[in-house]
Amino acid sequence: MTNSVIDDVYNNTLTAYAISAAWELGLLERLDVSDQPVDLADFAREHDLHAPSVEAIARGLAIAGIVVLGPGHAFATPGPLFADTWAKKGFFYWLTRGCGDLFRTMPQLVRNSSRTGDFVVRDYKAIGLAARDAGFSYVDPTFYKIIADRGLTYGADLGCGSGERLIKLAGRDPEFRGIGVDFAPGAVALATESVANAGLDQRISVVHGDATRMEYRPEFSQVDFVCCFMMGHDLWPREECLASLKLIGEAFPSATDLIICDTYRSDLPPTEPHPVFTLGFETAHAVMGQMIPSLGEWNEVLSEAGWQRADVVDFDLPPYTALMHLTRELPGA
C-alpha cells in the first residue's frame, strides 16, 4: 500500500485526536511515569475503559512514533516523539477538545449568514485545562520574579479564571492580597470556591467585572499592579483597546505596574515552518472574528495609554507569546 504526504496529513489528524484522548484518560501520564511497558488491557480495566478503543488510541499514537507497541499491540512504551508530545499536549487538547466544535463546524461559521449571536461553541473548561498545561511552567517564573523585584503586594487579575494565579502568589508571600475579576459567572463562582478552599478569603476577593469597561471600586484603591493573562487580545481592535486601557488605569489609581501576557500575531508566511499552536490560535480567532494584534501594535497602544515599557519577555512555548511588563509614574508619587 502506498502512502503520500496527504495520507500523512490525514493520519496526523487521528494522532492529534489520540493525543487529547490519551491525556484526558491518563494514558500519557501513565506512560510518562511508568518504568515498564504499559499493559493496555490492564490500563483499560483499571480505568473502566472500552479496551478496543484504548488500543485504537494507542495505535494513533504509535503511527507517529509517540509510543512503540509491543507484542500483539498489548503493551505500549514511550517512543521517540513522546517527550515532545508530553511538553505540547496542552496545545493538542486546546485544538481538538477546547476548539473541536469550532473547527468541525468551521464551514458553517464562515458563512456570514451564520455569524450572529453566540455563533461559536468552544469548551471553556477544556480550554482552561489546556492553557494551564500549555507552557505556564515557562511563563510563571518570569511573572513571579517581576512581582518580587518590584515589591508588589496587591494585585488585580483581570480574567482571573479559576483564581489559581492569585492563590499561588498568596502562597509565595504571606503579605500578598489580591482581587480576581472575571466576566464569566462560572469563573467567578469557581474562583470564589477555590479561594475559600485555600483558606484565603481574607486576602483574596473575587468580583464580577468586564475588563473592557472597568470602573473604580473602593476595594481597588490599594491595588499596586494589574495583570491580565491570555485575554488581552479580547480588548482589541485598537481604539477599543486604548479606551479599555485608560479605564483600567483609572479604575486602579494606585497601580504602578501592568503585566500583560498574551499570544500575539505571528505574521508568519505559510512558506515558513510553523511551531505548534500558532496556526490553530490564529485560525480560531479569525473564525471568531477576533483580531490578534502584533507585538508592535501592542507596544504602540500601551505607550499611547500612558504605560512605559519596562520589559518584554518573549517565550518559545507558547510560541509568539510575550509577557509585557509596563510601569507608570503616579501623579502624587
Added chain:
Amino acid sequence: MTNSVIDDVYNNTLTAYAISAAWELGLLERLDVSDQPVDLADFAREHDLHAPSVEAIARGLAIAGIVVLGPGHAFATPGPLFADTWAKKGFFYWLTRGCGDLFRTMPQLVRNSSRTGDFVVRDYKAIGLAARDAGFSYVDPTFYKIIADRGLTYGADLGCGSGERLIKLAGRDPEFRGIGVDFAPGAVALATESVANAGLDQRISVVHGDATRMEYRPEFSQVDFVCCFMMGHDLWPREECLASLKLIGEAFPSATDLIICDTYRSDLPPTEPHPVFTLGFETAHAVMGQMIPSLGEWNEVLSEAGWQRADVVDFDLPPYTALMHLTRELPGA
C-alpha cells in the same frame, strides 16, 4: 522559530479541517476549475463568507502545499499537493465533518460508563456526501460490469441511502427494476423522493427494512440480485452475520447473485505506512464498538452461508475495500 515533527502533526490537523471547509464552501472546486489565481476576497464576497476566515482556511491549505498563496495572501493557486487532495477530499470530510464529534468526544466515549444508548453522534448527511465523493468513481464501473455480464435486471439494494445506486442502474438499462431497503426513516423518505423526481416510481420501490432480519415479501420474489454497499460490516460479529446472510438468502428466493462492497480490516501494523482513511475508519469503529471483519473472515462466512465466490475486486481507493461478487445455484434452477 524551530519546528518539530509534533508541530507538523498539529499543523496537519488544521490542514485537515481546512480541506473539509474548503470543499464544503466550494473553494476547492473553484481552484480545480479556475485557470487563474483565485482572488480570496472576491470568492468570499461572491459566496457571502467572512473574508478573514477564508484567508485562514487558505493558509491551512498553503502550509501543506495544497495551494500556493500569491502576493499579500490575496490569491490562491493549486499547489503540488492539490491533485492528491482533490482525489481524497471525501475522506477528510468523513473524518472532520462526518465523524468530527465522535473524535472530539472520544475521551468520553471510551469510558464504559458513557457507552449506553446512542452514545455516538455522527453527521450522517456529511458521511453520505463523503462516501459519494470518496472513491465511488472507482467502484461503480466494476459494479456495472457485473450487472451487465450476468444479465441481472432486478436488484435489491440493502442500505440504499439516497437511492442513487438503483436510479443509476435504471438509467443504464430501461428494463431494470429495483427495490431499495433502508433502516433509517430519513433515508427511506429521501430515496422515495429521489426515485419520484427521477420519474422511476413505476420501476423502483423503496421499503423500510433491517438488513439483519430480512423477511420475505411478495415483491421480493423476482429480485435476481442483492447488493449491499459500505454497510456489510454492520452485520458482524460472525454469528450475527451468518444469521443475517441466511435470512437475506431466504427473503430473496430468486436471487442468484450477491454483491457486497465494503471496507475490511487492514491488520496493518502501526510501523507500516498507512494510506488515507484506514486509521480513521478503524478507530471510529473501535470507538463505536463495531468490529470490522478481515477479507478472510468475510470469505469464510459467505461460504458457510451458501454463497460461492465468483470474484473479489480489491480497490486502492478507498483502501482495503473490496467488491465481493457471490453467486449461488437455486434449487429449482
